[in-house]
Amino acid sequence: TQLLEQSPQFLSIQEGENLTVYCNSSSVFSSLQWYRQEPGEGPVLLVTVVTGGEVKKLKRLTFQFGDARKDSSLHITAAQPGDTGLYLCAGTPSPYSGGGADGLTFGKGTHLIIQP
């Protein structure tokens, strides 16, 4: 079973602060995706990372895929109240680490609250 562990589970910070959330696994993933979910709504895709060591930037959000493709991080600079939400990482397991099903494996998520 390819598990994705996210940390921290909960994070509450002040507007303007920086933060990093992590997504770790002992398995290799072909790709990792980050989603943001609002209560009662479907996850919204933020980014997909594919290549080990890859870094992608989306405005104030920076995503990194680990060199070994087992972990990823999301860094938010100067957080704003609009960043509040549940951040989920999800992966497509590599066939070489026992993957085969095409459904995404999700972490439990990081509940982020940005206080004004």
Add this chain to the structure above:
Amino acid sequence: DSGVTQTPKHLITATGQRVTLRCSPRSGDLSVYWYQQSLDQGLQFLIQYYNGEERAKGNILERFSAQQFPDLHSELNLSSLELGDSALYFCASSVRSGVEVGEQYFGPGTRLTVT
């Protein structure tokens, strides 16, 4: 708006009953995925269909089944419902078929409450 539609938005039913959830994928997407989200388990992959054929199974119970029709919409059938089946059910679609990188786009979900 992801382009994926799901109906109904909310569903309340009794234990032992059967319900059908419906999903229409984004235009051009051939793959449909079903997920269940509960507070304790998080998002769990149930099943995938690609161009009408079952492609992959995840943690789907035998009481649950799905199909994808020629127009590519999909239905998830849940039968002999139990209290523990109460959850959010999401449909996602992708243009890709398989283990290559496949970005999935999620619908707004159906909230099922079993009483």
